[in-house]
Amino acid sequence: MITIAIDGPAAAGKGTLSRQIAEAYGFHHLDTGLTYRATAKALLDAGLPLDDEAVAERMALEVELAGLDRSVLSAHAIGEAASKIAVMPAVRRALVEAQRAFSRKEPGTVLDGRDIGTVVCPDAAVKLYVTASPEVRAKRRYDEIVGNGAVADYAAIFDDVKKRDERDMGRADSPLRPADDAHLLDTSEMSIEAAFQAAKSLIDAALIKKI
Ligand code: DC
Numbered sequence: 436m437i438t439i440a441i442d443g444p445a446a447a448g449k450g451t452l453s454r455q456i457a458e459a460y461g462f463h464h465l466d467t468g469l470t471y472r473a474t475a476k477a478l479l480d481a482g483l484p485l486d487d488e489a490v491a492e493r494m495a496l497e498v499e500l501a502g503l504d505r506s507v508l509s510a511h512a513i514g515e516a517a518s519k520i521a522v523m524p525a526v527r528r529a530l531v532e533a534q535r536a537f538s539r540k541e542p543g544t545v546l547d548g549r550d551i552g553t554v555v556c557p558d559a560a561v562k563l564y565v566t567a568s569p570e571v572r573a574k575r576r577y578d579e580i581v582g583n584g585a586v587a588d589y590a591a592i593f594d595d596v597k598k599r600d601e602r603d604m605g606r607a608d609s610p611l612r613p614a615d616d617a618h619l620l621d622t623s624e625m626s627i628e629a630a631f632q633a634a635k636s637l638i639d640a641a642l643i644k645k646i
Pocket residue numbers: 445467468469471472514517518521547548549550551599603
């Protein structure tokens with residue numbers, strides 16, 4: 436069983452890269468951000484508060500990994516709520532346990548998030564820290580929204596990216612940071628294909644060492 440851990444800030448391209456890697460190697464993929472989003476959506480749907488740790492923990496314990504779908508969890512309000520409940524240790528404990536169980540699937544897994552290489556899977560065979568400048572990440576998100584035919588405000592998106600970074604990197608429990616043994620991949624000036632090829636070289640090198 437092989438685990439590949441992919442961490443990085445919001446909109447750095449982790450999701451696309453993780454899906455491509457999982458497909459290329461025939462591994463199972465878990466976007467762990469969706470577990471926080473699903474917990475947040477369950478609270479919002481039930482009209483429950485976002486600042487009650489015991490209530491949020493109960494929702495986290497009920498999240499089903501099999502049914503996670505980004506298209507129903509992508510709303511901005513859900514992302515904001517997810518980032519708030521992600522600071523709660525009891526919520527993280529519940530979700531991390533489910534994520535670790537997933538990471539042990541055969542023949543291998545790709546997990547992406549903020550704390551995979553540092554907390555969830557510290558023994559992962561390969562750790563990547565995927566990043567890009569806040570300007571590039573905001574522009575990518577802007578292009579994605581406009582590409583979908585909606586109206587977007589670059590300045591507001593840029594502001595949001597910076598705020599999300601501060602919250603993810605500044606929290607006390609499992610803040611976003613590269614693991615000491617992570618390979619850094621700055622995709623600011625890279626195409627999706629170039630990022631995939633760079634990741635593939637690192638993974639292939641690590642797999643050869645493991646055999
Ligand atoms: O990647 P995303 O936007 O779907 O993540 C939503 C929120 O969940 C994000 O603000 C931080 C949190 N998160 C986390 O704390 N740990 C993870 N492993 C994944 C996401």
